[in-house]
Amino acid sequence: MTRDAAELASKDCLWPQWEVSPRVRAFVTTRNGGVSEAPYDGGAAGAGGLNLGFSSGDAPDAVKENRRRALASTGYREAAWLEQVHGTEVADAHAVVQRLAQGERTRADASVTDRAGVVCVVMTADCLPVLFCDDDGRAVGAAHAGWRGLAGGIVETTGERVATLAGVPASKLHAFLGPAIGPQEFEVGEDVLDAFVAAARADRRDATSAAFRSAGASAKYFADIYALARLRLADLGVDAARIHGGAHCTVTEKARFYSYRRERVTGRMAAMIWLND
Numbered sequence: 001m002t003r004d005a006a007e008l009a010s011k012d013c014l015w016p017q018w019e020v021s022p023r024v025r026a027f028v029t030t031r032n033g034g035v036s037e038a039p040y041d042g043g044a045a046g047a048g049g050l051n052l053g054f055s056s057g058d059a060p061d062a063v064k065e066n067r068r069r070a071l072a073s074t075g076y077r078e079a080a081w082l083e084q085v086h087g088t089e090v091a092d093a094h095a096v097v098q099r100l101a102q103g104e105r106t107r108a109d110a111s112v113t114d115r116a117g118v119v120c121v122v123m124t125a126d127c128l129p130v131l132f133c134d135d136d137g138r139a140v141g142a143a144h145a146g147w148r149g150l151a152g153g154i155v156e157t158t159g160e161r162v163a164t165l166a167g168v169p170a171s172k173l174h175a176f177l178g179p180a181i182g183p184q185e186f187e188v189g190e191d192v193l194d195a196f197v198a199a200a201r202a203d204r205r206d207a208t209s210a211a212f213r214s215a216g217a218s219a220k221y222f223a224d225i226y227a228l229a230r231l232r233l234a235d236l237g238v239d240a241a242r243i244h245g246g247a248h249c250t251v252t253e254k255a256r257f258y259s260y261r262r263e264r265v266t267g268r269m270a271a272m273i274w275l276n277d
Contacts, residue, residue: 012256013073016131016176018244023116023137026273027073028129028178030256034066040267043255051258051267053123058267071119074274079119080111084144086127088152090161093120109149110158112141114165119274125258126250128225129178129271130155132162139165140273145229147188151195155232163236171237174244178271179257182249183213183224186261193221196228204231 012032032042034050040058041049050066051058071079080096083105093111097118100106111120112132122129122144132141143149143158155175163170193212200208211227214220226246233243250257258267 014178014245014248016174016244018133018174018176018242020133020135020174021137023275023277024133024140024273025074025276026131026133026140026176026271028131028271029070029269030179031258031267031269032256034062034069036062036066036267039263039265040258049258049267050269052270053125053268056267057265070270070272074119074272075276076117076119076274079121079272080106080113081121081123082109082111082144083107084109084123086144086146086148088149088154088157090141090143090154090158093118109145109154110141110143110161112139112158112161112165113275114139116275116277119272121270121272123268123270124178124180124250125260125266125268126181128180128229130158130229131176131178131271131273132159133174133273134162134166134168134172135174136166137275138167139163140275142271142273145225147192147195147223147225150225150228150232151192151199153199153232155229156236159233159236159238169237171239173236173238174242175233175238176244177226177229177246179248179250179253179269180225180246181251181259181261183222183226185249185251186223186225187215187220188212188223190219190221192223196223200231201235204235207231 036049080093093113120142127146
């Protein structure tokens with residue numbers, strides 16, 4: 001991949017602003033910087049989109065080129081692409097890459113590694129990507145946290161796996177909350193509220209309920225997925241000062257992000273994290 005392609009792929013990415021070892025590298029792509037055409041295009045008129053999802057309905061050759069461009073920004077040729085199922089399974093990223101080389105896919109919603117050069121990756125288009133690392137860059141992980149996975153414990157499970165690999169308490173982790181559907185747009189039913197409250201620790205049930213705002217007479221609620229994730233990270237012992245990001249809305253920021261809820265037929269962004277030597 002040319003230098004121009006690498007620069008194009010990273011031009012509009014989000015980079016975590018955390019003070020950790022320079023071994024840790026991470027970014028989240030946007031819809032900009034690729035070759036996909038409408039409805040998977042970029043935010044500017046006539047701009048190509050950086051859709052990274054093969055299951056989105058986009059032209060496979062365009063997705064392949066987009067993935068090459070995104071990976072050029074990591075310096076590596078392969079990543080632990082998952083078959084995400086809105087569950088809580090956490091995979092070893094190195095094993096995922098090995099299986100992909102053999103034509104096998106891994107059904108999971110997170111991956112972790114302590115190996116340099118292994119890129120953990122999750123794809124989203126409204127769901128919340130959560131990236132993890134420790135201060136010294138011993139281990140990293142990426143989790144895809146839709147509401148089902150978040151309620152089911154995907155954040156805690158991924159964080160615990162990263163902490164174990166790093167040999168540190170989970171309280172010593174950093175977490176980056178990538179772009180997701182915002183609290184003014186994430187309308188859900190009472191079943192979602194009930195699922196989160198039932199899964200919450202007894203001392204966090206009030207705070208969990210407070211992350212849901214009534215949508216009026218429709219018996220619906222607006223859920224704050226960022227607040228819910230922060231509560232789960234607090235359960236791990238992660239201090240608020242170690243939680244970064246969580247300030248975007250994929251639905252309303254149309255020029256920058258893909259959104260399934262907004263468009264249904266749309267592309268996928270990727271959150272990537274890895275360790276350099």
